[in-house]
Amino acid sequence: MAVNTTPISAGQALDALRAGLAAQRACTMTASWMLHGRPGIGKTEIVQQLASESGSTLFDLRLTTIEPQDLRGLPFYDHDRQRTVWYRPEDLPDDPAHPAILFLDELTAAAPSLQPTVYGLLQERRVGRHLLPASTFIVAAGNAVEDGAVAYDMGTALSDRLIHLSLRAExxxxxxxxxxxxxxxxxxxxxxxxxxx
Structure with missing residues (x-):
């Protein structure tokens, strides 16, 4: 899927993410963001810099190395309540008093079977019963199929949940x-x- 956005520099992308984070903290907008760019252009470093300068804890999920059940957590049977309960994964932010950035790296290279789980994170800010704190800012990143990198086309169900920023080297x-x-x-x-x- 080709993303119809005007290419911007890495610095402009960082500025856009700063504005998005400020808007979310001011409770005027909550959105999930997607950085597109060639391998090595600096997508990960942009997010690391944003986390550092904003005082946010960075939760860096490399989606190529996880399965849907990794985001759901570990199940256990609660005998008192007679139901299966899921332990929250430590890779998800859980402290509402501390700002966090959830970075979904290599989204376009993740297995298609993981995409439905990611939908919930992007749209509802939850996986199963695990809610993300309101202080969590979500950024995804990935390469395009045209870049020759390992990547899958992003379907509209996933793409429509994101604000897209296409990076160019400048x-x-x-x-x-x-x-x-x-x-x-x-x-x-x-x-x-x-x-x-």
Whole structure:
């Protein structure tokens, strides 16, 4: 599925996520976000930086390494109540007093059997009876099939639950927002300035 969005730089994507997080904290909007981009463009680092600067705990779920039951939790039989109860997985935020970012990385590479479980996280902010705290901000990321990476087309049932941001590599943005502030070696920045492609 091709995502119909205008490509933006990594810095612009970080700005958009900052605005979305601020809107959610102000109780004016709750949405789930999706970063699309080529492998290595910085999707994961954008989310890590957002968590760090916002004081949020980052829950990083690599969806290529989990099964639907991993999100549901471990079942046990409660003899007193005569029913099966599910232990909450430690990979999901559970403290309403502390802000968290739930990062669903490699969403487009996850097995299609995992998608229905992810629907509940994105739309209802729950898996089974496990509710996410209102202080949880959700961001997903993935590569496109066209990138030559392992990826599945995203169906509309999943796609419609997300605000999509398509990232493009932009040398000027990388230099201004990453390389120079972090003091990368001048030879590296000079090379990128002369060969931005």
């Amino acid at each position: 040398a000027g943005d990388w230099l201004a927002r990453y390389a120079v502030p972090r003091g990368l070696h001048p030879a590296v920045t000079a090379f990128i300035r002369t060969r931005p492609d």
